[in-house]
Amino acid sequence: MNSSSPSRRDFFANSSAALTGMAFSSLLTKDGFSAELGQPHFAPKAKRVIYLYMSGGPSQFETFDDKPELRKNHLKPMPAELTKGAKLAFLQHQTLKCRGSEVEFSTCGKSGQRISNLLPHIQKIADDICIIRTQQTEQVNHDPAHAFMNTGTAIAGRPSMGSWTTYGLGHQTDDLPAFVVMRSGPEGQPVPQTAWNSGFLPGKHTGVELYSSGAPLNYLESPAGIHSHTQRTSLNALAKLNQLHHSNVADPEILTRMAQYELAYKLQTSVPDLADFSDEPKHIRERYGASDKPNGTFGSNCLMARRMAERGVRFIQLYHTGWDHHGNVKSNMERFCKMVDQGAAALIQDLKQRGMLDDTLVIWGGEFGRTPMTQGSGRDHHIKSGSMFMAGGGIKGGITYGETDPFGFTAAHDPFHVHDFHATALHLLGIDHRRLVYRYKGRNFRLTDVHGHIVDKILA
Numbered sequence: 001m002n003s004s005s006p007s008r009r010d011f012f013a014n015s016s017a018a019l020t021g022m023a024f025s026s027l028l029t030k031d032g033f034s035a036e037l038g039q040p041h042f043a044p045k046a047k048r049v050i051y052l053y054m055s056g057g058p059s060q061f062e063t064f065d066d067k068p069e070l071r072k073n074h075l076k077p078m079p080a081e082l083t084k085g086a087k088l089a090f091l092q093h094q095t096l097k098c099r100g101s102e103v104e105f106s107t108c109g110k111s112g113q114r115i116s117n118l119l120p121h122i123q124k125i126a127d128d129i130c131i132i133r134t135q136q137t138e139q140v141n142h143d144p145a146h147a148f149m150n151t152g153t154a155i156a157g158r159p160s161m162g163s164w165t166t167y168g169l170g171h172q173t174d175d176l177p178a179f180v181v182m183r184s185g186p187e188g189q190p191v192p193q194t195a196w197n198s199g200f201l202p203g204k205h206t207g208v209e210l211y212s213s214g215a216p217l218n219y220l221e222s223p224a225g226i227h228s229h230t231q232r233t234s235l236n237a238l239a240k241l242n243q244l245h246h247s248n249v250a251d252p253e254i255l256t257r258m259a260q261y262e263l264a265y266k267l268q269t270s271v272p273d274l275a276d277f278s279d280e281p282k283h284i285r286e287r288y289g290a291s292d293k294p295n296g297t298f299g300s301n302c303l304m305a306r307r308m309a310e311r312g313v314r315f316i317q318l319y320h321t322g323w324d325h326h327g328n329v330k331s332n333m334e335r336f337c338k339m340v341d342q343g344a345a346a347l348i349q350d351l352k353q354r355g356m357l358d359d360t361l362v363i364w365g366g367e368f369g370r371t372p373m374t375q376g377s378g379r380d381h382h383i384k385s386g387s388m389f390m391a392g393g394g395i396k397g398g399i400t401y402g403e404t405d406p407f408g409f410t411a412a413h414d415p416f417h418v419h420d421f422h423a424t425a426l427h428l429l430g431i432d433h434r435r436l437v438y439r440y441k442g443r444n445f446r447l448t449d450v451h452g453h454i455v456d457k458i459l460a
Helices: 008-013 016-027 068-072 142-151 161-169 228-249 252-274 282-288 298-310 329-353 418-428
Strands: 048-054 105-108 113-116 129-132 179-184 315-320 360-365 369-375 378-382 388-391 399-401 411-413 438-440 443-445
Touching: 048 161, 048 298, 048 329, 113 129, 113 399, 142 161, 161 179, 161 315, 161 418, 179 298, 228 252, 252 298, 282 298, 282 329, 298 315, 298 329, 315 329, 329 360, 329 378, 360 418
Parallel strands: 048 315, 048 360, 129 399, 179 315
Antiparallel strands: 105 113, 129 388, 360 388, 369 378, 438 443
């Protein structure tokens, strides 16, 4: 090298503004797959995911799986051939009796789907959703079940579904995080933050939690006397120092830190605009049950989700807590269904009206189902059957997938395992779940581990 030529270190040291842009653009890939994966495996049906996560495990017998035989046998013994050897949480070694639902169901839409009368708004979108009645998991307690549903394993610290998605697909926007989480509902059973962690993937793929009321993030306003130009100068200096450090140690988390500084700077402008609902027509806000700013309700979060989807957020996960109904299942389900019914239906109707439902995958469901056996006035956790629904993004609307036995204990046909759910969701996003891998500690890891099958019957 000519001694008068600038060294690599000199180049970075003297080009802080250019450096910042280079570092940031290397971390954010717009409208395509990130550098980790390369090119799409095939043309995606969905560009983004909105996951409405009902934390605690909503009862399928009060929502989407009507069981007349269970009603007929209310408080009679469950058939022993069904329950023998079953893994239960609190009913293990107890006398197992049927609990028939006290909730009425209706035949809805042209498709004739059976949906609980506790969900009158969702009944109106019956032809847009695919109801799945045979959801199955392997974990009977909340924390490992959350981990399994979100990461494909009960082992804590693995990457979440949202993190795998952004790892494979990259960012669509530079002004907001690619993966956003929001919460609503009573505290109830807490959701561990590992449910949206990036695990061993680079830290930039961790979900960013926004508050559901008030300011969505802390420190959106700069201190008095600190102007945008001052912040920009400081960030350029930090970028220069971080890049020098990275050139010595080659730690990818340094680049993640640089990207987070840049993103935080942009969030000061983008987030207040995102959380200002005053530009939404009144009839749209009323449809969601929202006001002119986030109010902490599930409906308000659903409106935020649609606004984030419009602005390019790749994976949006809305947790609504409190569905763990070991007692008073009828009254509790009445209360909780009312909290989410309007917002969930409004979101799907709004996306459809705007032409966004076709490329947005919407998911509604919890970490497991509830037992057809009674636990006092409630239902225990259940891994052999549960209900969820999916819509948009390449999903066939107006169908019910899978059927449970007459007592609703397990799948009579077409089980829908968590690994199959993950494989199918990634497929709709244009990703072959067997090829989306990350090498860690000498092994190739993936969301579905060595399992998972694409469920073709639910694809449009």
